[in-house]
Amino acid sequence: MAELNTSPVSDHLGSRLVIGLFGGTFDPVHNAHLRMALELKQRLQLDEMRLLPCHQPPHRDQPQRSSDDRAAMVRLAVEHCDQLSVDERELQRDKPSYTVDTLLELRQQLGDGVSLCWCVGMDSLVNLSSWHRWRELLDVGHLVVTARPGWQLPVDGEVADWLNEHRADAAQLKKTACGSVVVCEMSQLAISATEIRDTIAKGDSAQYLMPEAVWRYIKGNDLYN
Numbered sequence: 001m002a003e004l005n006t007s008p009v010s011d012h013l014g015s016r017l018v019i020g021l022f023g024g025t026f027d028p029v030h031n032a033h034l035r036m037a038l039e040l041k042q043r044l045q046l047d048e049m050r051l052l053p054c055h056q057p058p059h060r061d062q063p064q065r066s067s068d069d070r071a072a073m074v075r076l077a078v079e080h081c082d083q084l085s086v087d088e089r090e091l092q093r094d095k096p097s098y099t100v101d102t103l104l105e106l107r108q109q110l111g112d113g114v115s116l117c118w119c120v121g122m123d124s125l126v127n128l129s130s131w132h133r134w135r136e137l138l139d140v141g142h143l144v145v146t147a148r149p150g151w152q153l154p155v156d157g158e159v160a161d162w163l164n165e166h167r168a169d170a171a172q173l174k175k176t177a178c179g180s181v182v183v184c185e186m187s188q189l190a191i192s193a194t195e196i197r198d199t200i201a202k203g204d205s206a207q208y209l210m211p212e213a214v215w216r217y218i219k220g221n222d223l224y225n
């Protein structure tokens with residue numbers, strides 16, 4: 001499993017390459033992240049799906065575990081899955097992990113032809129207007145929003161207006177390299193990293209909420225106690 005694909009990518013067979021990017025704190029990575037990433041890849045017929053652990057999340061409390069631990073767990077989580085890979089570029093920037101910077105870096109590296117699809121849960125969309133240079137995101141990539149239980153699309157405000165202006169169907173991801181918001185309604189597993197951290201802190205087991213190798217890493221390194 002390639003950790004960081006630095007090779008230039010070009011359109012293959014005349015059709016646009018479509019790359020999914022699933023960013024997260026992954027503190028720790030769990031099965032809901034992995035199922036969501038895999039199902040998105042399949043549903044949207046993405047050529048690649050990369051998980052990007054963030055270094056310093058700008059929009060939430062700092063993670064409990066170090067970037068190294070969180071990235072190690074993501075690597076373990078996907079080591080036997082040929083459909084998912086890890087892209088560690090945000091860990092190499094010693095500053096807040098702004099999505100727009102990550103997309104710009106990928107665009108520069110992969111070229112103008114590639115479709116870049118930044119995937120987020122509906123909970124992240126609600127806070128979109130607090131993201132650094134959020135209106136510029138669509139100049140560089142697409143935004144794919146997944147519906148999460150209990151969350152609804154914003155109905156008023158600047159994000160709602162922006163959403164109405166840019167919303168498109170999934171076919172657009174292949175047609176253009178950037179510029180659209182695609183909403184994907186998907187069944188989601190009710191697992192959260194917060195619940196996993198709380199469970200372990202209480203002294204209970206979080207086994208089976210994540211791949212066994214991740215659980216072993218947590219136990220072996222005495223994380224979240």
Ligand code: ATP
Nearest residue numbers: 023024025026032036120121188189191192193194
């Ligand atoms: P925390 O509980 O610490 O906030 P989390 O479980 O929500 O963590 P993050 O790393 O913050 O995980 O989320 C990364 C991405 O995964 C976000 O886009 C988030 O919306 C999405 N995500 C998180 N949990 C789920 C879930 N159960 N199903 C689908 N997507 C999820």
